[in-house]
Amino acid sequence: MDLIGATAAWLSDPAHWQGANGIPSRLFEHVALSGGSLALATLVALPLGLWIGHTGRISWLVVTSANAWRALPSFAVIGLLVPFTTVLDANLGFTLYPTLVAMVVLAGPPILVNAYQGVADVDTDLVEAARAMGMKERQILLGVEMPIALPVLATGIRSAAVQVIATATLGSAFGFGGLGRFIVLGDANKDNGELFGGVVLVAALALTTLGLFLLLERRLVSAGLARRTAG
Amino acid sequence: MMADEAGRAGHGSGSRTGAVSLEFRGVTKRYGHSAQARGAVNDLSLEVPAGAICVLVGPSGCGKTTSLKMVNRLIEPTAGQILLDGVNVLTEDVTELRRRIGYVIQHVGLFPHLTVGRNVAVVPALVGWSKERQLARADELLSLVGLDPAGYRSRYPFQLSGGERQRVGVARALAADPPLMLMDEPFAAVDPIVRERLQDEFLRLQRDLAKTILFVTHDIDEAIKMGDLIAVMEEGGRLAQFGPPDEILAHPASDFVARFVGADRGLKRLSLVTIADLELAPIAASAPPGLPTFSPSTKLRDALSVLLAADSRGGVALDEEGQPCGFVTVDAIASALAEDRQPAATRSGGVTRQGATGVGAAAGDDS
Numbered sequence: 072m073d074l075i076g077a078t079a080a081w082l083s084d085p086a087h088w089q090g091a092n093g094i095p096s097r098l099f100e101h102v103a104l105s106g107g108s109l110a111l112a113t114l115v116a117l118p119l120g121l122w123i124g125h126t127g128r129i130s131w132l133v134v135t136s137a138n139a140w141r142a143l144p145s146f147a148v149i150g151l152l153v154p155f156t157t158v159l160d161a162n163l164g165f166t167l168y169p170t171l172v173a174m175v176v177l178a179g180p181p182i183l184v185n186a187y188q189g190v191a192d193v194d195t196d197l198v199e200a201a202r203a204m205g206m207k208e209r210q211i212l213l214g215v216e217m218p219i220a221l222p223v224l225a226t227g228i229r230s231a232a233v234q235v236i237a238t239a240t241l242g243s244a245f246g247f248g249g250l251g252r253f254i255v256l257g258d259a260n261k262d263n264g265e266l267f268g269g270v271v272l273v274a275a276l277a278l279t280t281l282g283l284f285l286l287l288e289r290r291l292v293s294a295g296l297a298r299r300t301a302g
Numbered sequence: 303m304m305a306d307e308a309g310r311a312g313h314g315s316g317s318r319t320g321a322v323s324l325e326f327r328g329v330t331k332r333y334g335h336s337a338q339a340r341g342a343v344n345d346l347s348l349e350v351p352a353g354a355i356c357v358l359v360g361p362s363g364c365g366k367t368t369s370l371k372m373v374n375r376l377i378e379p380t381a382g383q384i385l386l387d388g389v390n391v392l393t394e395d396v397t398e399l400r401r402r403i404g405y406v407i408q409h410v411g412l413f414p415h416l417t418v419g420r421n422v423a424v425v426p427a428l429v430g431w432s433k434e435r436q437l438a439r440a441d442e443l444l445s446l447v448g449l450d451p452a453g454y455r456s457r458y459p460f461q462l463s464g465g466e467r468q469r470v471g472v473a474r475a476l477a478a479d480p481p482l483m484l485m486d487e488p489f490a491a492v493d494p495i496v497r498e499r500l501q502d503e504f505l506r507l508q509r510d511l512a513k514t515i516l517f518v519t520h521d522i523d524e525a526i527k528m529g530d531l532i533a534v535m536e537e538g539g540r541l542a543q544f545g546p547p548d549e550i551l552a553h554p555a556s557d558f559v560a561r562f563v564g565a566d567r568g569l570k571r572l573s574l575v576t577i578a579d580l581e582l583a584p585i586a587a588s589a590p591p592g593l594p595t596f597s598p599s600t601k602l603r604d605a606l607s608v609l610l611a612a613d614s615r616g617g618v619a620l621d622e623e624g625q626p627c628g629f630v631t632v633d634a635i636a637s638a639l640a641e642d643r644q645p646a647a648t649r650s651g652g653v654t655r656q657g658a659t660g661v662g663a664a665a666g667d668d669s
Contacts, residue, residue: 200411203374203484204425204474205401218415293415295458 074263078271081264092252094272101249101276104242105235108171112178112235113228120183120227124190124220125212134187137180145238148173149245170242177238178231185227189220221292229284236277240269250276321352321514322387322481324373329382331368331539341368343539345382350531352387352481353512357529359519360562365539366518370484373516374403386482401429404475404483404513408490410467412459418444418470419455425478443473448503465496472504476511485517489524501527522563526551526570534559548574552639568639572603575638577619582628585618593617595626602635609635 081087088094123130152169193216201211217224243251250272257266289297329346333339343365350356358366371377373384375396384391391399412421420427422443423436431439441451447469459467468489475483489497489504505528508515519525525532526547534542534550536558543555551571554560563570578598594608594617609617609632621627 194409194411196407196409197411197413199376200405200407201413203376203400203403203405205397205399205428206424207397210428215413219413221415293458295415295417295460298458298460 074267077264078267081262081268082271087268094250094253097248097250097252098272098276100247101236101239101251101273104171104174104247104249105232105239105280108174108239109178109228109232109235111171112175112231113182115175116179116183117186117224117228120186120224121190121212121217123183124187125208125216127191130187130191134184137184140176141180143177145173145177145234146241146244148176149238149241153245169245170239170247173242174235174238178235181231181234182227186220186224189223189227190216192223193219218293219296222288222296225284225288225292229281229288232280232284233277236273236280240273320481321512323352323385324350324356324482324514324516325383325385325388326369327383327385329369329372329384330380331365331372331377332380341365341539343368343372343379346535346539346541347382348531348533348541348544350514350516352514354530355508355515355517355528356531356533357517357519357525358533358535359522359525359529360535360542361537362520364535364537366520366535367486368539369535370486370516370518373482373484374400374405401425401478402480402482404478404480406471406475406483406485406488408487410459410471410491412467412470412474414459416458417455418449418457418459418462419451421459421470422473422477424474429478439477440473443476444470446476446507447473449473464492465500468492468496468500472507476513481514483513483515485515487519488517490519490521497524504528523570526574534562536562569603569606571639572606572635573601575602576600577602577605577630580619580630580634580638582619582630583634585626585629595620596630597624598622602638605630606632606635 086093090096119133122128123133149169152172190212197215197219198211201215206214239247239249240251240254243249243255250269253265253269253272257263257269326346326348329343331341331343333342340363346365346369348356358369360366368377372379373386373391375391378392412418413424416424419437419440422440423431426436426439437455440455444451444454449466449469454462454466454470459470462470468491471488475485489500492500501524517525517528519528529547531545532547532550533544536542542562543550543559548571550559551563551567551574554563554567560567576598577596577600580602593614594605594612596605596608596617596619598619598621605617609615609630616629616631618626619628619630
């Protein structure tokens with residue numbers, strides 16, 4: 072059977088759309104893991120990046136190490152983490168944790184670097200004007216620097232999100248569920264329909280996520296920055 | 303007139319919305335160990351009465367912007383005191399202090415992500431005015447600076463011309479009705495024609511507002527036009543001379559000041575005096591028809607220029623109703639320079655300034 076036909080057949084088989092190993096539950100696992108790790112990474116990296124961008128403190132250190140960090144291959148990070156995370160929890164250690172930790176570790180740097188860069192690039196005259204009008208430092212950061220840095224900042228979160236969805240796929244090789252499971256099983260069973268069905272699903276999820284983030288950005292970024300006429 | 307404005311503002315200063323007096327007392331700012339560093343200020347002392355415009359002028363690096371920024375404590379002085387109505391700014395809460403001081407800079411610093419209306423309402427929002435009051439105030443100020451609120455309040459800064467941005471910048475600085483305004487080269491980023499119009503409009507506004515204004519420029523002509531008082535600063539952050547424009551032009555205190563104000567300082571002085579200030583000769587019955595005519599608000603510099611261009615030794619001064627009321631001669635204009643004029647006598651307020659544009663146009667028609 073040709074590849075496209077096999078993939079279409081596998082995807083359209085109703086049996087693959089139900090049960091604990093069905094596409095919806097794998098999709099849910101994938102989205103939950105990706106969303107969870109993205110949220111965790113954002114929670115840590117965003118405030119840190121904003122603060123470094125605002126104060127300029129230790130920026131060289133953080134940006135250099137974040138960029139070096141980015142060079143690490145995701146697969147290696149997950150593999151390296153397995154022995155450590157099994158200590159945390161013997162059951163989940165082999166499944167959820169290595170992938171989750173690796174994803175947080177991988178999603179952090181782009182968020183951090185972009186948050187830093189976005190804030191650091193805000194015109195210093197503008198920041199001084201805000202200060203001269205009697206804004207407190209926190210008000211300057213949240214009311215001026217962050218909204219102006221939003222396009223750059225959102226790019227960081229968006230690329231982290233896409234990266235996290237890709238990385239969650241790799242997690243399946245280490246025992247975690249998610250859409251990658253179909254790829255692993257398809258490969259093991261020599262079932263090309265399942266293998267490429269998994270690939271298509273992951274790609275579709277990544278593109279959908281990208282689209283949703285772009286829509287959200289369009290809503291959140293001020294028309295004054297996007298240079299769109301109001302309305 | 304300055305004295306009147308200062309007096310009027312004096313009554314209101316208790317309410318905080320009038321004007322405050324500003325005093326630099328032995329203010330020094332050093333960068334590193336060098337007293338000569340760019341932007342350093344050396345033992346600056348001067349007093350600006352409430353309601354007056356004081357212009358700090360000098361070559362770049364002379365410390366004028368540093369001096370301005372020490373008032374709202376964007377820069378902290380190394381030594382000395384800056385007093386607003388006798389209160390040292392260093393003893394005040396810095397945020398409270400800044401919210402009471404309007405600030406306008408060359409590149410305006412409008413927030414690109416906020417609409418014009420919200421830009422103007424930044425300080426009112428910070429000090430907790432209600433939404434309705436903020437909106438009403440923004441509209442009021444946009445009208446004040448000549449921008450129709452309905453057409454402008456929802457626009458973003460990128461949709462404005464340079465001159466419009468500068469107006470919004472002034473409106474924003476005025477929003478919380480601050481008794482003191484700091485203006486750092488506020489009109490430098492626009493073309494000369496727009497600059498002249500903004501200057502004229504600002505002076506007209508200031509006649510009603512009577513704020514105390516500290517104004518920084520490197521342009522001596524702007525200093526002469528805008529200032530009730532001019533502080534000329536030289537390299538090393540020293541005050542070279544402080545006084546009303548006519549005094550600086552008539553009696554430069556040093557070679558530096560003389561060079562800085564320029565060889566045409568005599569002509570510049572003439573731009574401080576109007577036909578209305580001149581003692582007019584009676585119109586001779588034998589006067590030929592077709593002589594140049596001047597409104598009372600015409601600056602002597604422009605009148606002289608018109609007379610020279612028309613190759614005429616004299617012209618006819620008109621009164622407010624446009625009726626001939628006297629004869630103006632080149633000699634009479636020249637003799638105006640011989641007098642030492644008090645600032646109150648020479649600065650006949652906005653009438654002078656309003657007239658400037660009209661005469662410019664008239665002179666253009668002649669040539």
